[in-house]
Amino acid sequence: PPCVADGAARSDTAPEMSVRARLEEICRMAYQTNIDKMIALLSDTLSIDADQLSADTLLLGNLPEFDSMAIVSILMQIEENFGIEIADDELTGEVFESVTTLTEFVEVQQAATAI
Numbered sequence: 001p002p003c004v005a006d007g008a009a010r011s012d013t014a015p016e017m018s019v020r021a022r023l024e025e026i027c028r029m030a031y032q033t034n035i036d037k038m039i040a041l042l043s044d045t046l047s048i049d050a051d052q053l054s055a056d057t058l059l060l061g062n063l064p065e066f067d068s069m070a071i072v073s074i075l076m077q078i079e080e081n082f083g084i085e086i087a088d089d090e091l092t093g094e095v096f097e098s099v100t101t102l103t104e105f106v107e108v109q110q111a112a113t114a115i
Helices: 015-046 068-082 099-114
Strands: none
Touching: 015 068, 015 099, 068 099
């Protein structure tokens, strides 16, 4: 859907569509903010340039810096920076597949914490 900020999604006859469009835009912005935070966290923890990372960057098996010791440090930083607690039984290799999968895992944990 179009961004509400440019007025394209506004409609006087269907205000619920405008609300939905706004919510979708807020969700996209929040997701991008979390991706950016995750890239910064990974960059700092792994001591690599943030420009080398994107949402699509593969982590496990792709970055030599991403080893078991790094994972422990990353998890501690995630818990601190995102305000969540991560149980060991919730972690799988799939979580660490990419920046996107790691960020989505964190967002699910945040949502579960909020409930």
